[in-house]
Amino acid sequence: MIRVSIMIKSHRFLTSLGSGYTISPIKWDILKQCVKKGSFNSRGFSYAEMNNRINAVASEFQHLESEVLNGRPISKDTLKNLWQDKFCKNPQKKKVEDRVNIYDNSFFGVFDRFMADEGKVRNWRSEIKSKFTFTKSQLQHFNPDLRFEDITKEMLADFCTFLVDKYGLVNETVLKKIVDIRQFFRWAIDNQIISSSPIMKFKPKLTTAKRPVIYLEWQELMSVYNLKFTDEEKRYEHVRDCFVFLCFTGMRYSDLQNLKKTDIRGNSIFITTIKTSDALEIQLNKYSKKILAKYGKVKFPKDKALPAYTLTEMNLSLKTICERAEIKTPIKMTTFQGNKREEKVYAKHDLIGTHCGRRTFVCNALMLGIAPDIVMKWTGHKHYSAMKPYIEISNTAKSDAMKLFNKKPTANKNKKNQKKKK
Numbered sequence: 001m002i003r004v005s006i007m008i009k010s011h012r013f014l015t016s017l018g019s020g021y022t023i024s025p026i027k028w029d030i031l032k033q034c035v036k037k038g039s040f041n042s043r044g045f046s047y048a049e050m051n052n053r054i055n056a057v058a059s060e061f062q063h064l065e066s067e068v069l070n071g072r073p074i075s076k077d078t079l080k081n082l083w084q085d086k087f088c089k090n091p092q093k094k095k096v097e098d099r100v101n102i103y104d105n106s107f108f109g110v111f112d113r114f115m116a117d118e119g120k121v122r123n124w125r126s127e128i129k130s131k132f133t134f135t136k137s138q139l140q141h142f143n144p145d146l147r148f149e150d151i152t153k154e155m156l157a158d159f160c161t162f163l164v165d166k167y168g169l170v171n172e173t174v175l176k177k178i179v180d181i182r183q184f185f186r187w188a189i190d191n192q193i194i195s196s197s198p199i200m201k202f203k204p205k206l207t208t209a210k211r212p213v214i215y216l217e218w219q220e221l222m223s224v225y226n227l228k229f230t231d232e233e234k235r236y237e238h239v240r241d242c243f244v245f246l247c248f249t250g251m252r253y254s255d256l257q258n259l260k261k262t263d264i265r266g267n268s269i270f271i272t273t274i275k276t277s278d279a280l281e282i283q284l285n286k287y288s289k290k291i292l293a294k295y296g297k298v299k300f301p302k303d304k305a306l307p308a309y310t311l312t313e314m315n316l317s318l319k320t321i322c323e324r325a326e327i328k329t330p331i332k333m334t335t336f337q338g339n340k341r342e343e344k345v346y347a348k349h350d351l352i353g354t355h356c357g358r359r360t361f362v363c364n365a366l367m368l369g370i371a372p373d374i375v376m377k378w379t380g381h382k383h384y385s386a387m388k389p390y391i392e393i394s395n396t397a398k399s400d401a402m403k404l405f406n407k408k409p410t411a412n413k414n415k416k417n418q419k420k421k422k
Contacts, residue, residue: 002035002050006061006079021050024137026144040112042133057087107146110193111136114184125274135180138163148188153198160204164338171206171336178204207341209334213389214351215359216327218367221247223325225287238307239317241291245306246357248288250365250379253354257308264292264305278380315353322349362387366394 002021027039027047034054035047064082115132118124139146142162156178163169163177178199185197216224225244229237242256251259254274263271267289269282284292295306309317329348334341358379365375372387381387 004057021045021053023050026137026140060086107148108136108140110188111184114187118187132180135177138167148194151197151199153202156199156202157204160206161338168337172208175204175206175208178202207336209336211333212331213359213393214331214356215363216247216356218364220327221360221364223327224322227321227325236317236321239309239314240321241294242306242308242314243318243354243357245288245291246354247360248285249282250358250361251282252358253311253314256306259305260303261305262303273380276380280378280380282378311354318352318354319349322352327352362390363393366390
């Protein structure tokens with residue numbers, strides 16, 4: 001965010017430029033205190049437009065400063081009112097048609113066009129836009145003059161090392177970053193901007209460790225479900241109810257946040273998912289019904305069905321709740337940064353987040369013997385491969401349970417021995 005600090009006769013006023021202007025740090029000229037020539041921000045505003053606003057602010061307050069020095073009385077409210085009147089009006093958003101010609105044929109100019117076109121066609125969520133904007137800034141940090149012809153296997157290997165050394169990314173994240181950049185190149189090839197690129201076959205040799213699937217076993221889920229809270233802990237109670245609702249329905253938290261009372265009809269929930277736009281019908285069980293009934297007569301903004309908090313608030317509170325429920329099984333996490341291996345052991349409650357609810361639903365549903373294809377209809381998973389980690393957990397649990405039968409004969413034999421002794 002571009003910000004301005006104004007101080008006149010000990011009156012300090014700190015605010016943004018009132019237009020929501022943001023700019024990547026590498027596009028900001030620290031010495032001249034302006035946006036570098038030729039730059040555009042992620043919303044498509046040019047360096048000229050942003051610098052004009054900066055110059056207008058400087059000019060207005062320099063003029064005011066001279067009047068103050070000549071005896072004009074000034075107050076903080078005067079500064080605020082002046083700012084509000086002149087600089088706090090949001091600029092009119094440019095139409096997409098007006099911005100078509102701002103993209104040049106440079107590597108980063110084409111990257112901007114990719115984000116604009118794909119963002120519109122695929123209706124990108126804000127997280128996706130932020131992801132690609134950050135990827136672009138990382139590439140610019142690596143080489144601000146990057147060209148398509150510079151993309152070689154050697155350059156890509158150096159970029160992977162750069163991400164580990166400069167940004168501290170683990171190997172798993174670096175691999176995801178290459179996948180994201182490959183998406184840009186695939187778009188460039190489809191649009192006949194380039195004919196091919198080495199990145200399409202580039203597979204960096206980075207060691208990764210298989211991450212454990214974090215979910216609540218049935219007894220752990222019941223411990224959270226039955227946890228008691230005081231009247232002063234309503235927030236924790238709300239967070240717990242929302243979380244276990246995820247555990248009993250398999251919904252994503254973004255869909256729970258958007259869930260309205262009108263989406264609940266009869267014994268089912270009917271939603272169109274936020275992430276994938278899938279139309280799902282999720283049948284209710286006695287646990288999910290009880291939670292909905294608890295808040296059935298409570299009025300939430302926008303007719304929401306449950307008291308959903310922000311994702312950050314949920315995840316922070318969940319760790320406290322699960323710690324209180326004594327969900328403390330030690331879990332070892334292994335990560336690699338380049339060739340460096342690191343192992344850490346966490347208490348399970350420290351790894352619990354909202355997405356653990358969805359995993360908990362899938363794992364427990366499979367352990368109950370529900371067919372994977374039915375579970376996929378509830379969760380919206382399209383590919384059987386996505387269920388594989390959960391199926392492996394279910395099979396392991398069933399195998400361990402079956403071993404319990406092996407103890408039965410031993411128990412009977414002991415009883416016979418006791419009778420003989422008598």
